[in-house]
Amino acid sequence: MEPYNRFLGRLSLPRMLWVSLSLTAKNLQVLLPLVLLFSLPVDLVSDWVTGYIAKTSDTRTVMLLCVQLILFSIFSDIGYIAIAWEVREIIEGETPSVSKALSALMGGALVRLFATMLYSGWRILWPLFVYVAVAVPFAMFFIPDPGVFLILYALGFLACLPFLVWNGLNYTLLIFPTLFEHQSFSAAARRSKLLVSGRRMWLFLVFMGQGVLGTAVCLAFTALLPHLMKWPEGDPHQVTGLFRSIYDSIASSLVMAVIVVLDTLIYFRLRREKNDLTFFDLSSTAVLPPAREFEEAT
16 A cells, blocks of 8 residues: 555645546546536526526515525535545546436435535534624614625624634535545534644645636636627527527536546545545546555544
């Protein structure tokens, strides 16, 4: 096992990004349908909701549509979780397939993962929820001036930001112990904190780089290219606009697929760094060693 230990220890981030691109490209026929199956309906609904909100002034209707959009967005994350599942299949030497990923995530597993994402959101955002729950009623009774309220709300959000970043780093891997290690909510939260301990600054820089690079690539394909080609805007109510919405969904899904593959590899790398995983070799992007040939420590 020593060669694998030495290799993983010097695995650079550019190398991991290259492996992510390679795995995505080699398994595009499986990974892309998994993403689109869940994200394409959400993207089309999002375009419709955005257009409807622009035409209505009913506050309750807008709030209801926003809540529905959030729930739909969480549903779209199931596609990315399916990609993470397939990455493990590939690493273990299995042949990835859409049917296997869907069967693994359906039924009780789907409910558990959906609940895990809600739980993860709560663990990360609870300082902001608490602030809003306290600040909004206080402002309604004691700060009638909307301008002053907005300033105080912005200052409160900035005060919560360090806590949100810290929680985000602590629980960024929470879904992986639930998916791969069958951990409960609280156990998965503790597991995520253990895996990121000592690597928070590195992860922060990685995720910042992911966000900047991913956003730049996504904007290049969904905004710059359509603008140069003079394509119509996305609009589910028109045929040409519908095709534009579908194109935007495919382009953004491909970018997210690469990011999810990279995050999954990071999870396995961190497990290896904590000495509870004795396989995982990325020395070849063409053929990954079957994990079943090695021994996974418990």
